[in-house]
Amino acid sequence: MTSSYRVVETGVTEAGLSTITRDNLVPVRPVPGGRGLGRLWEADGVLSGADAANSGADAGKSPADSGTPFPTAGGVRFWTVTVPPEDPDAPPSAFHHTPTLDLGLVLSGQIVLEMEDGTAAELSAGQVFAQQSTPHRWRNPHPVDAVVAVVMLGWGR
Known part of the structure; x- marks a missing residue:
């Protein structure tokens, strides 16, 4: 598993020139179920015209650091999720739903x-999915880790 990104x-800038504002390593942290979560970039309100200068400030924090890990309406999360091979003797994970x-x-x-x-x-x-706020679950029945990059957009559905 990758340890950081x-x-x-x-x-x-104040002068109106483009600049690099941040260059850092974001760790991949273990989460329940043996998965790894890389919280690469996060911001709330940026899609609804909020102040973009304050965007991304939550990147790299653990879920416990910032309340709910999922974006509010107009918010964005850019994560990687590492899914280890499943234990064939364990029951499948429950379906879950995110807004x-x-x-x-x-x-x-x-x-x-x-x-x-x-x-x-x-x-x-190389394959892509678009999941529209539907109950689902992920499985990895294969012998190697799977890594998925996900952009989550908050909406008021």
Whole structure:
């Protein structure tokens, strides 16, 4: 599993020139279920015309540091999720639901997206999903970690 990601953020100086405002390493932290979470960039209110100068300030914090980890309406989260191989003797994880539009790209490995009605899609490296605030669960029935990059957009559905 990758231990950290380098995140470079840009902005604008008082003189109106583009600049690099931040260049740091964001750790991948373990979360329940053996998964790894890289919280690369986070901001709330940026999609609704909020002050972009304050965006990204929550990047790299753990879920306990910033209240709810999911974006509010107009908010954005850019994460990586590492899903280890599942234990064939363990029961499947429960379905969960987030009030977000999730756009994801499988970076490595393979992962299975399962829906409540029994439909499923197996996604491999280079394949994309758009998940529209629906109950779902992820599985990794393969022998290697799967890594997924996800942009979560908060909306008021």
